[in-house]
Amino acid sequence: MLEVKDLHVTVEGKAILKGLDLTVQPGEVHAIMGPNGAGKSTLSAVIAGKDGYEVTQGSILFEGQDVLEMEIEERARAGLLLGFQYPIEIPGVKNIYLLKAALNAAREARGEGEIPAPEFMKLVREKSAEMQMDPSFLQRAVNEGFSGGEKKRNEILQMLVLQPKLAMLDEIDSGLDIDAMKVVANGVNSLRSADRAILLVTHYQRLLNHIEPDRVHVLVDGRIVKSGDKSLALELEARGYDWVLEESVA
Ligand code: ADP
Ligand code: MG
Numbered sequence: 001m002l003e004v005k006d007l008h009v010t011v012e013g014k015a016i017l018k019g020l021d022l023t024v025q026p027g028e029v030h031a032i033m034g035p036n037g038a039g040k041s042t043l044s045a046v047i048a049g050k051d052g053y054e055v056t057q058g059s060i061l062f063e064g065q066d067v068l069e070m071e072i073e074e075r076a077r078a079g080l081l082l083g084f085q086y087p088i089e090i091p092g093v094k095n096i097y098l099l100k101a102a103l104n105a106a107r108e109a110r111g112e113g114e115i116p117a118p119e120f121m122k123l124v125r126e127k128s129a130e131m132q133m134d135p136s137f138l139q140r141a142v143n144e145g146f147s148g149g150e151k152k153r154n155e156i157l158q159m160l161v162l163q164p165k166l167a168m169l170d171e172i173d174s175g176l177d178i179d180a181m182k183v184v185a186n187g188v189n190s191l192r193s194a195d196r197a198i199l200l201v202t203h204y205q206r207l208l209n210h211i212e213p214d215r216v217h218v219l220v221d222g223r224i225v226k227s228g229d230k231s232l233a234l235e236l237e238a239r240g241y242d243w244v245l246e247e248s249v250a
């Protein structure tokens, strides 16, 4: 589904990703772990098509399509979606209108018509209940006055409504207490399906106690230096990142 090959990326002239390879198949959950500043957020931002990143070498294919040739909106319509690391506020735009507009854009891209209003309301109510979000959140401006935890829930709500083919979640667990993290993790788990892949970017292992990844990758200094199954995350929790680095330069 996603094939990243020899990806080199610079930001403001500085090399951040330095030959990164990653292959993700439908149905899989991949965790990208690594120390601060390794390039984890850069990777998801480049795949999603955010501004400010220059790809100097390598390729990204999504379902065989050249992602680097696609605008950010085209990527989203193709089913490639990044949640917000620091979810933005959109004053004056109600959460529910943003969700509906985004969903209808996604449906249009799939050749489906607009979702009928009653069906949409049912879907959104069901998914917000799943995220333990009070329905009043839907009527508020996007993320305005939301707490950190509420923004994260809202981010997962968006994924649950839009149902992207590839969901990328960057530091979805940061700043959450244990109860909020469980709600968020349950939401992510309910996103899992045979035709969807999930890329979880996380500095900490604790989220992976609640979301079991199929593959764990360690990103250090712009490259994936080690990959393994979920036991690698436990090993990182116990031993930190330094040994991986030492192993990789040895
Ligand atoms: P991670 O998510 O693994 O902590 P990032 O991808 O956020 O790492 O950042 C990798 C490196 O790129 C860091 O050294 C960071 O300072 C730098 N960087 C990221 N974004 C920018 C930017 N917009 N301008 C300048 N440097 C940046
Ligand atoms: Mg960082």
Ligand code: MG
Residues within 6 Å of the ligand: 040, 041, 042, 170, 171
């Ligand atoms: Mg980051």
